[in-house]
Amino acid sequence: MAVFATVVEQGSMIAASRQLGMTPSAVSQHISKLEAEHGVSLLHRTTRSLTLTEAGSLFYQGCADMLAAAQLAEQRLSELRDAPVGELRLAAPTGFAGPMLSEALAPLLAAHPRLSLKLFFHDDDDRSGTASYRSGLARGRLERLQPGGTPSGGLG
Structure with missing residues (x-):
């Protein structure tokens, strides 16, 4: 045909x-x-x-x-295939909670409606609740977290 x-x-x-x-x-x-x-x-x-x-x-x-x-x-x-789809889990210090992070992530979510976001906030000395998540914000830069919540190196 x-x-x-x-x-x-x-x-x-x-x-x-x-x-x-x-x-x-x-x-x-x-x-x-x-x-x-x-x-x-x-x-x-x-x-x-x-x-x-x-x-x-x-x-x-x-x-x-x-x-x-x-x-x-x-x-x-x-x-x-090309668009982000699914749930993005982001761990960040408690200090990032609020309008600063919301405003920073709003364009990403608006551009990719099939992407959902789950935020986990913690204190710097307590990452036990975020140990299973692969990325997090610490000290103003994106870091990859190893199991147990310790940073393994900057991503950005």
Whole structure:
């Protein structure tokens, strides 16, 4: 179906073959196979032009709709792969609680609506409640926390 749609959109089998990375002969054979499978002629072929038959026009519309749906599905998968999704757990000293951290994180959450945030605040000398979390804010910079809550090195 994609080959047929490309032939129609490009206006020739040669142009379609270039776009698809196929030989013109392979494109022609593909179209002939489609026509044989369905028992109808899809294209009127002359040495100078290709035009759609009535059946070809109906078939092309279905192919175009299907390809558009497939492209949209692939785009959604790409967006899902590329966008942060899920829960972000952030541990920070109690001093970070309040408007400063809220204002800093608001653009991130607005830009990524499928991201949720869980904040854990603690005193510097008590990280026992955050030992299982992978990142936290300490002394104004992002640090990776090792199990047990001790910093292993700056991230930013």
